[in-house]
Amino acid sequence: MSKRNHFLKAMMLASAVALPAVASAQDITVPQALKDKGSLVVGIESSYPPMAYRDTATNERIGLNIDLVTAIGKKLGVEVQWEEMGFEQLMTSVETGRIDMIGAAISDLPKRREKMTFVDYLVTGAQPFTLTANAQSLKTNDDLCGKRVGAPSFTSYFPEAKKWSDKNCVNAGKPAMTVNGTNGATATRLDLKQGRLDAGVLGPEFVVHLMRDEPNTYALVGEPLLTTLFGLAFKKEDTAARDAVAQAIDALIADGTYAEILKKYGLEKWAMASTKIDAGN
Structure with a gap:
């Protein structure tokens, strides 16, 4: 489930x-x-x-x-x-x-x-996503360990991504996610497209909008880190x-x-x- x-x-x-x-x-x-x-x-x-x-x-x-x-x-x-x-x-x-x-x-x-x-x-929730070019190597939440992941610094996504990394990456003996605070959803998308991030974390509703707005550009990574x-x-x-x-x-x-x-x-x-x-x- x-x-x-x-x-x-x-x-x-x-x-x-x-x-x-x-x-x-x-x-x-x-x-x-x-x-x-x-x-x-x-x-x-x-x-x-x-x-x-x-x-x-x-x-x-x-x-x-x-x-x-x-x-x-x-x-x-x-x-x-x-x-x-x-x-x-x-x-x-x-x-x-x-x-x-x-x-x-x-x-x-x-x-x-x-x-x-x-x-x-x-x-x-807090939904990880990436570019379709990265989708083969980033399929599950665990694949995010050791990766550069961005989330708006003024939202709950940012601290929750850090908590998730500590619990599921560090405590499991895997490299931590490098969680970068961004200046909002648009900045997260831009940093991802320009290669400064491997993945982003945003609300699933916004990710759905991005995928509709730019078809074949983005892919979901696993399940939301929190719901x-x-x-x-x-x-x-x-x-x-x-x-x-x-x-x-x-x-x-x-x-x-x-x-x-x-x-x-x-x-x-x-x-x-x-x-x-x-x-x-």
Whole structure:
């Protein structure tokens, strides 16, 4: 059984709160405050395809999260008001009430739940990948030992790659991965293509996007080094809005909209059967 399947089995058995699926908007409990305001203010950072990014031809904001949050707004019967900002501003903005929800791709991590609460809607992780030219020598995770592997230094991928190397390479008597911190996903891809790295570690959703954007250029290496969940984030005390959004997503799962959105971006493999609350690890 793969690491992802182990994770999904454990997630289903976890003690985190799971909300029952609903079939229609009539079953969703929309907070009165949200009804009165008539809009859901959503913080977004539009530079991470395929989750949220700009169409190069039209500059229109597009992506999986854009489609999903728009569908959520329709289920709730409210307008979605987007607030564009840098990723580093998102958490502060939801904590201070400037926005109601973080709609960007953000991992539900225990340390983040000190101030926020999450509706988990998609499986993600730290996926190694390489160029197709290297694919014959880099097939499994163990093949990464002794190799130069890059990951964005400001993400959890960087320390997790180091931990994985210590546990699976060094402790097994193999040479450690040389884990290089990069300046983001684009820099990781560039360093790989220019030969400064043997492999990169990014979210599987971004790797899927790269493989669609540049066919026959990249290849996956083994399984994710870790698997966790993407969540839509709320201020910790705002459980009413959180639960309404969870019910809306479950309604989208029930009517097939969720599956259609994931298929559009090639991410069916990472679907969840229902939402979870604060279940990331």
